[in-house]
Every structure is written in C-alpha cells, then in structure tokens.
Amino acid sequence: MDYKRIDFDQELNTGPQTYNETLGKWWQSRSSDSAHTYAYRRIAEHISSFFARPPQRIIDYACGAGHMLTRLCGSFPDSRLAGIDRSSFLLKLAKKRLRQLGKDWPRRVELIETELPDFSLPQGQADLVIFVFPNIVPNPDNDQPYEENGFHHKADAAVAKHLAWAREPDPEEETVEDDSETVYDSMLTDKVISRNLRGLLKKGGICVRAHYANAPRDELSRLVRQRLAFEEGSLDEPVSAHRAERLFAFLGSTYFRSKVTEDVYHQTRDESDKRGGYLLTTLLAV
Ligand SMILES: C[S@@+](CC[C@H](N)C(=O)[O-])C[C@H]1O[C@@H](n2cnc3c(N)ncnc32)[C@H](O)[C@@H]1O
Structure with a gap:
C-alpha cells in the first residue's frame, strides 16, 4: 500500500475501524519489512534476557498482526499468552502467523477482539504486558472509557496542565508544535491507556513499551522526560x-536507531x- 495515497489525519479521525481497512493494509506491509522484523527480534531478545524465570501470563496490548506474540511463544514455550486488538483484519493475520507454530497454538494463545482501552478485561493476572509501536486510535463516538477511568483525575489533571503549558527554557529546543490544549488532552488520554496496562498486571509485573523516539531518554529535555514519565505513569x-x-516504577530504557521511525514520517x-x-x-x- 502506497503511503503517499493515504490521508492519515482523515483515517485516524474515523476511529480504530481504519485498522480494518486502509491503515490495516498499511500496517500489514509496514510490519513485515526488514526494519520491523529486526526490531521485533531485538525486543523479544530484550524481554527473554530480562526474565530469570519465564513470565507465566503474557499480554500483547494492541498486538496487531501477531509478530511479537509468535516470537514470545518461541521464547517462553510454557507461558500462556493473550493478544488484544480491535482489528479483526490484523487478528486474522495474527491467527495465520500463529498457525505456523503448530496446531496446538490455541491452547497457549488467546486472541481477544476488543476496543482499547478496555477496563472490563480480567484484572491483575499478567506477569508481563507489552505495548509495541503504539497507535491507539480513540473511538470518536465513545469517550466513556476515558471519561470513566481517570481522564479527570484531579492530581493528574493539575500535573498535565502544568506540563502541557510549560515551555522549554531555550525556545530553540522546543520540539512540540501542537498547542497546549492538544498536548494536555493527549497526555491524559495516554495516561488512561497506562492505567489500563497497569490494571492487567499483577503487582510486581513488568510492562515493556517500545515507542518511536529520536534520541536516548537521557538526551531528551527535562520537560519531554517529565511528560513521557507522566504518560507512562512513572513520574x-x-x-x-x-x-x-x-x-509504575521506571526500571530502564534503551534507545535503538531504526528505520521503523519512517512509520511516523x-x-x-x-x-x-x-x-x-x-x-x-x-x-x-507498583
Ligand atoms: C501501529 S499498530 C502496532 C501493532 C503491534 N503492536 C505491532 O507492533 O506490530 C497499532 C495497533 O493498534 C491497534 N489499535 C488502534 N486503536 C485501537 C483501539 N482503540 N482499540 C484496539 N486496538 C487498537 C490497531 O488495530 C493496530 O493493531
């Protein structure tokens, strides 16, 4: 699918359904190129080396076409996994990919089609939740999951307000082009997603996030780091x-240069x- 023919703003405004259609096809081709294949392998290696004892229950939040699920099935042969996503198109591709593991894959992996965030999912059961190359598209006709799950949290709203309206001490270093209201909204929206991720985990469980960036975390400005920590719930x-x-408590972060950033471009x-x-x-x- 030629990205130049996609109007991303228009697609994203239609809601998550676009991942069943135009953006689903776009992601199908993006996620199987060499940059993504290499990144998925590296993320799986990072996760395998992190755990001394295999996590028993693993959730891939917004799992897409199941690239990470299949890799983690290989890394942790005794674990139970669940992939959650709203796109039936991408979940069908995930199913096809999982079939390559042998016919008993449904005993180990459950694919759940639901719109995220979803606070009705079983709480406190996972040892590991992964959230890779996130692009959660809110449903324009239903903001209830956000409204009812902390979008208006008093202290969060006060912190987000401060961080969204703050500016870099040196205007040359300003990286955010959006207006403060948009930054504020997106910070609180992302925080609700983090609350959903946290709810799926046991206390002491691990969340691994892979998201687009253009510098190592310690090279980001203090303001950008604070916004990031707020959104992931580790501030x-x-x-x-x-x-x-x-x-969450922040355990560590590693930066990898990769052409996956062209997804953003x-x-x-x-x-x-x-x-x-x-x-x-x-x-x-925590
Ligand atoms: C950029 S893809 C990443 C997929 C996968 N994590 C990966 O790395 O290959 C974003 C995924 O989020 C899913 N998604 C977007 N908005 C969603 C929503 N509101 N509810 C559930 N899934 C959503 C899409 O269907 C898509 O699979």
Whole structure:
C-alpha cells in the first residue's frame, strides 16, 4: 500500500475501524519489512534476557498482526499468552502467523477482539504486558472509557496542565508544535491507556513499551522526560506541588536507531521524522 495515497489525519479521525481497512493494509506491509522484523527480534531478545524465570501470563496490548506474540511463544514455550486488538483484519493475520507454530497454538494463545482501552478485561493476572509501536486510535463516538477511568483525575489533571503549558527554557529546543490544549488532552488520554496496562498486571509485573523516539531518554529535555514519565505513569516527582498518580516504577530504557521511525514520517511527512528509532522501556507495576 502506497503511503503517499493515504490521508492519515482523515483515517485516524474515523476511529480504530481504519485498522480494518486502509491503515490495516498499511500496517500489514509496514510490519513485515526488514526494519520491523529486526526490531521485533531485538525486543523479544530484550524481554527473554530480562526474565530469570519465564513470565507465566503474557499480554500483547494492541498486538496487531501477531509478530511479537509468535516470537514470545518461541521464547517462553510454557507461558500462556493473550493478544488484544480491535482489528479483526490484523487478528486474522495474527491467527495465520500463529498457525505456523503448530496446531496446538490455541491452547497457549488467546486472541481477544476488543476496543482499547478496555477496563472490563480480567484484572491483575499478567506477569508481563507489552505495548509495541503504539497507535491507539480513540473511538470518536465513545469517550466513556476515558471519561470513566481517570481522564479527570484531579492530581493528574493539575500535573498535565502544568506540563502541557510549560515551555522549554531555550525556545530553540522546543520540539512540540501542537498547542497546549492538544498536548494536555493527549497526555491524559495516554495516561488512561497506562492505567489500563497497569490494571492487567499483577503487582510486581513488568510492562515493556517500545515507542518511536529520536534520541536516548537521557538526551531528551527535562520537560519531554517529565511528560513521557507522566504518560507512562512513572513520574515520581511533584510538579507544581502536585503528585501524579504513580502506576509504575521506571526500571530502564534503551534507545535503538531504526528505520521503523519512517512509520511516523509516513504520517507527518516531516523530514526530521525519517531519522530516529525507538525506545525500549521497562517498567515495574507498583
Ligand atoms: C501501529 S499498530 C502496532 C501493532 C503491534 N503492536 C505491532 O507492533 O506490530 C497499532 C495497533 O493498534 C491497534 N489499535 C488502534 N486503536 C485501537 C483501539 N482503540 N482499540 C484496539 N486496538 C487498537 C490497531 O488495530 C493496530 O493493531
């Protein structure tokens, strides 16, 4: 699918259904190129080396076409896995990929078609939740899951307000082009997703996130790091005398240069998004 013919803004505005149609086909071809294949392998290796004892229950949140699920099935042959996604198109591809593991795959892997965030999923059961190359598209006709699950959390809203309206001390270093209201909305929306991720995990469970970035975490400005930590629920310092709800403790983060960043370029057509890669972040559920 030629990305130049896709109007991403228009597609994303239609809601998550686009991953059954145009963006589903786009992601089918993106996720099977060599950059993504290499990234999935690296993420799986990172996860395997992290666990001294295999995690018993693993969830791939927004699992797409099941690339990570199949790899983790290989790394952890005795674990039970679940892949959750809203796209029946991508889940069908995941099923096809999982079949290659042998006919008993359904005993080990469950594929769940649901719109995320979904707070009715079984809580507190997973040892590991992964969230890889996220692009959760909110349903324009249903903001209830956000409204009812912390979008208006008082302390979070106060911290988000401060961080969304703050500016870099040096204007040359400003990386955010969106207006403060949009930044505020997206910070609180992402925090609800993190609350959903946390809810799926046991206390002490691990969340591994792989998301697009253009620098190692410690090279990001303090403001960008604070916003990131807020969104993932690991912010552990007060901001303007308010403490955001803490969901995770930050364990570590590694930056990999990778052409997967072109996923972002396809959407923004901003040349600077052609350079970068992804951050692999490990968090502990508190
Ligand atoms: C960029 S893809 C990443 C897929 C997978 N994690 C990977 O790395 O290959 C984003 C995924 O999020 C899913 N998604 C987007 N919005 C969603 C929503 N509101 N509910 C459930 N799934 C959603 C899409 O269907 C798609 O599979």
